[in-house]
Amino acid sequence: MEEGARRREAYAQRQATALASAGDRSAAYGRVLRVGVPDFAHGVALYLDDVTVSFDGFKALNSLSLAINVGELRCIIGPNGAGKTTMMDCITGKTRPDSGTISFGSNIDLLRLAEADIAQIGIGRKFQKPTVYERLTVFENLELALAADRRVRAALFSKLSGEQLDRIGATLERIHLKDEAQRTAGLLSHGQKQWLEIGMLLMQDPKLLLLDEPVAGMTDEETERTAELFLSLEGQHSIVVVEHDMKFVDQLTQGRKKVTVLHEGSVLAEGVLSDVQANEKVVEVYLGR
Ligand SMILES: Nc1ncnc2c1ncn2[C@@H]1O[C@H](COP(=O)(O)OP(=O)(O)O)[C@@H](O)[C@H]1O
Ligand SMILES: [Mg+2]
Numbered sequence: 448m449e450e451g452a453r454r455r456e457a458y459a460q461r462q463a464t465a466l467a468s469a470g471d472r473s474a475a476y477g478r479v480l481r482v483g484v485p486d487f488a489h490g491v492a493l494y495l496d497d498v499t500v501s502f503d504g505f506k507a508l509n510s511l512s513l514a515i516n517v518g519e520l521r522c523i524i525g526p527n528g529a530g531k532t533t534m535m536d537c538i539t540g541k542t543r544p545d546s547g548t549i550s551f552g553s554n555i556d557l558l559r560l561a562e563a564d565i566a567q568i569g570i571g572r573k574f575q576k577p578t579v580y581e582r583l584t585v586f587e588n589l590e591l592a593l594a595a596d597r598r599v600r601a602a603l604f605s606k607l608s609g610e611q612l613d614r615i616g617a618t619l620e621r622i623h624l625k626d627e628a629q630r631t632a633g634l635l636s637h638g639q640k641q642w643l644e645i646g647m648l649l650m651q652d653p654k655l656l657l658l659d660e661p662v663a664g665m666t667d668e669e670t671e672r673t674a675e676l677f678l679s680l681e682g683q684h685s686i687v688v689v690e691h692d693m694k695f696v697d698q699l700t701q702g703r704k705k706v707t708v709l710h711e712g713s714v715l716a717e718g719v720l721s722d723v724q725a726n727e728k729v730v731e732v733y734l735g736r
Pocket of ligand 1: 502506507525526527528529530531532533534
């Protein structure tokens with residue numbers, strides 16, 4: 448089993464245990480509320496300020512500052528080793544920075560939360576490799592993901608309500624897998640597995656979605672459909688996409704959205720894609736490798 452899937456399964460199990468001992472759902476709510484409810488009134492979904500991470504003295508992130516607005520779709524590009532994945536690791540609590548600030552909304556200090564809590568308060572992450580439950584059907588994968596939603600945790604132990612079935616149906620449609628609902632996930636194409644994993648994230652209705660190279664290994668057609676999918680999510684979720692495929696970034700940003708270029712752990716340039724691609728410093732770091 449993939450590491451991510453193992454992690455999820457362990458998590459689902461922990462939730463089940465917590466639920467059984469708590470007796471009902473309100474106790475679980477209480478736990479989330481203690482962590483806090485993010486405040487998005489100022490329009491900022493995610494804020495990184497002066498974040499530095501060193502690995503044996505090497506700075507993977509070097510005083511990185513970045514803000515993502517509520518509902519924004521932001522593409523982050525940069526050569527290999529720029530620190531893109533490390534940035535996501537810091538946001539999700541997998542790696543602790545040496546210094547700096549990371550907040551969710553204007554009030555939640557992510558550096559004080561455990562990885563599982565960060566996922567619970569509405570930050571969903573997709574790793575580079577798809578991590579789905581290969582032996583379950585597409586539908587069952589989504590059902591399990593729904594059960595991890597704090598609002599419907601009890602779903603694991605009861606029949607799905609009409610509303611939950613509708614949510615799964617809507618997600619199946621959105622990720623282009625309606626006709627594959629009863630198929631074993633292991634039999635899907637690589638691209639379809641990626642979509643399924645995105646669907647699983649969507650079942651938890653995250654406020655912020657972090658997607659690391661989501662179209663790597665996809666066919667051109669799958670890549671185009673993925674861009675359409677992300678564009679359809681814009682506004683409802685804040686989305687951070689790390690990607691190398693410039694055609695995909697162009698399709699996502701439509702010549703007007705801001706792209707951030709990371710290099711050596713900090714922001715090298717920001718602007719629309721055509722501008723950053725024409726930027727001398729950016730050209731240099733891409734050609735220099
Ligand atoms: N756990 C780690 N231990 C040591 N070095 C790491 C670790 N994670 C990342 N790095 C290094 O940090 C730099 C940034 O890596 P990464 O964030 O994966 O870059 P990107 O995703 O932009 O390609 C690279 O030089 C990488 O080798
Ligand atoms: Mg990476």
